[in-house]
Amino acid sequence: xxxxxxxxxxxxxxxxxxxxxxxxxxxxxxxxxxxxxxxxxxxxxxxxxxxxxxxxxxxxxxxxxxxxxxxxxxxxxxxxxxxxxxxxxxxxxxxxxxxxxxxxxxxxxxxxxxxxxxxxxxxxxxxxxxxxxxxxxxxxxxxxxxxxxxxxxxxxxxxxxxxxxxxxxxxxxxxxxxxxxxxxxxxxxxxxxxxxxxxxxxxxxxxxxxxxxxxxxxxxxxxxxxxxxxxxxxxxxxxxxxxxxxxxxxxxxxxxxxxxxxxxxxxxxxxxxxxxxxxxxxxxxxxxxxxxxxxxxxxxxxxxxxxxxxxxxxxxxxxxxxxxxxxxxxxxxxxxxxxxxxxxxxxxxxxxxxxxxxxxxxxxxxxxxxxxxxxxxxxxxxxxxxxxxx
Amino acid sequence: xxxxxxxxxxxxxxxxxxxxxxxxxxxxxxxxxxxxxxxxxxxxxxxxxxxxxxxxxxxxxxxxxxxxxxxxxxxxxxxxxxxxxxxxxxxxxxxxxxxxxxxxxxxxxxxxxxxxxxxxxx
Numbered sequence: 442x443x444x445x446x447x448x449x450x451x452x453x454x455x456x457x458x459x460x461x462x463x464x465x466x467x468x469x470x471x472x473x474x475x476x477x478x479x480x481x482x483x484x485x486x487x488x489x490x491x492x493x494x495x496x497x498x499x500x501x502x503x504x505x506x507x508x509x510x511x512x513x514x515x516x517x518x519x520x521x522x523x524x525x526x527x528x529x530x531x532x533x534x535x536x537x538x539x540x541x542x543x544x545x546x547x548x549x550x551x552x553x554x555x556x557x558x559x560x561x562x563x564x565x566x567x568x569x570x571x572x573x574x575x576x577x578x579x580x581x582x583x584x585x586x587x588x589x590x591x592x593x594x595x596x597x598x599x600x601x602x603x604x605x606x607x608x609x610x611x612x613x614x615x616x617x618x619x620x621x622x623x624x625x626x627x628x629x630x631x632x633x634x635x636x637x638x639x640x641x642x643x644x645x646x647x648x649x650x651x652x653x654x655x656x657x658x659x660x661x662x663x664x665x666x667x668x669x670x671x672x673x674x675x676x677x678x679x680x681x682x683x684x685x686x687x688x689x690x691x692x693x694x695x696x697x698x699x700x701x702x703x704x705x706x707x708x709x710x711x712x713x714x715x716x717x718x719x720x721x722x723x724x725x726x727x728x729x730x731x732x733x734x735x736x737x738x739x740x741x742x743x744x745x746x747x748x749x750x751x752x753x754x755x756x757x758x759x760x761x762x763x764x765x766x767x768x769x770x771x772x773x774x775x776x777x778x779x780x781x782x783x784x785x786x787x788x789x790x791x792x793x794x795x796x797x798x799x800x801x802x803x804x805x806x807x808x809x810x811x812x813x814x815x816x817x818x819x820x821x822x823x824x825x826x827x828x829x830x831x
Numbered sequence: 832x833x834x835x836x837x838x839x840x841x842x843x844x845x846x847x848x849x850x851x852x853x854x855x856x857x858x859x860x861x862x863x864x865x866x867x868x869x870x871x872x873x874x875x876x877x878x879x880x881x882x883x884x885x886x887x888x889x890x891x892x893x894x895x896x897x898x899x900x901x902x903x904x905x906x907x908x909x910x911x912x913x914x915x916x917x918x919x920x921x922x923x924x925x926x927x928x929x930x931x932x933x934x935x936x937x938x939x940x941x942x943x944x945x946x947x948x949x950x951x952x953x
């Protein structure tokens with residue numbers, strides 16, 4: 442079991458007070474807070490072995506290279522990848538998805554994605570391929586065809602909290618079209634539950650460090666090695682080359698052929714500490730804690746007059762809602778008076794909001810450090826909203 | 832902090848000049864998509880001045896109150912004067928302090944109105 446109250450001691454931001462009041466952070470779906478372990482690990486690179494990687498034969502460069510590559514190994518292990526070479530470090534989930542889209546898709550290629558996607562798993566396909574949108578209710582064989590090149594799907598909705606049965610969905614897609622490649626946007630899944638990419642049967646999986654306690658500026662693309670090996674590089678430059686002649690260049694093997702230029706070395710090393718932190722907690726415990734918090738929050742929020750929650754009953758740790766009395770912006774503004782941090786708007790999922798016929802929702806989301814007392818403060822704030830606006 | 836001053840809440844709950852004109856000289860609709868704010872401004876002018884104005888749409892309390900107060904402020908005002916209005920005039924009108932993200936909500940009605948005036952000036 443996770444003792445959130447104790448865990449909070451690991452997160453320095455909880456010691457900060459604004460206008461004398463502590464911060465109630467309910468926007469972990471946007472980005473998570475960072476524990477000391479991650480901050481100190483990143484600092485370690487800057488204070489003990491600052492050096493570029495793969496280049497120096499001196500001690501600190503060797504140390505930095507080892508630390509960086511060790512994170513590739515622990516990332517692979519964390520998500521059940523077969524080989525560390527299948528882990529490509531990028532800037533974020535968006536870049537991971539862009540990498541695949543630019544390398545694989547031509548304007549004529551049919552790509553299917555769902556209506557509940559974050560813009561990062563929607564816009565690249567819309568711009569680079571011929572996009573079709575799955576409403577998640579119609580049977581997959583109505584939308585996936587023999588010519589669908591890529592099926593891009595989120596594992597967890599960042600608005601509705603819906604947890605999609607990815608293994609089942611991918612099996613179905615592959616039955617319809619075994620050549621169709623499947624990319625899973627796991628930005629809201631891997632930080633919050635146990636994921637095994639081999640079990641999923643996916644071809645590519647994208648996620649970000651900063652939503653799982655790690656630094657910003659680091660993303661991950663996992664891809665099946667044979668596919669990565671066959672793909673064109675996404676960016677050209679330093680570090681990703683084997684040999685350069687005036688007339689041609691021979692690229693390195695994956696993952697390095699996709700990591701052009703000096704990467705975010707400190708960030709990746711810090712991300713390693715985040716993986717260690719979550720591994721120690723146990724991802725099943727993480728999920729169990731979030732389930733408990735989200736169940737409690739749903740129960741308490743449903744008692745508030747005029748409040749509507751969107752999405753299924755059983756869900757990940759995120760609740761998007763509207764209130765009859767006030768616009769999402771005003772809700773967020775009133776809550777901010779008590780340092781309650783929630784999101785308002787369309788949460789980078791505008792097609793979903795349009796399909797639901799709502800302009801904007803307010804969203805509260807939870808993580809390992811969220812307590813029931815945070816939820817009580819949220820509910821008090823929402824009562825205040827009703828009082829002010831009705 | 833007192834963003835939601837009584838006057839703002841009053842304009843939000845009881846917007847002035849809310850609705851439509853039968854024959855507007857100019858009508859502009861504009862939205863701030865990330866916020867889900869949407870404002871429609873309809874204006875009539877005569878003699879280089881605003882003779883009548885209505886607004887409609889939906890949005891947060893700040894954008895709605897700002898639209899309502901703005902319609903009251905500009906009735907009878909010269910078109911040239913409206914084009915000179917700026918962000919700080921809106922903040923002064925609202926009489927509250929706003930963060931940068933909320934300033935966008937507050938200024939949206941003015942932007943829509945100035946587009947409408949711009950069309951009439953053509």
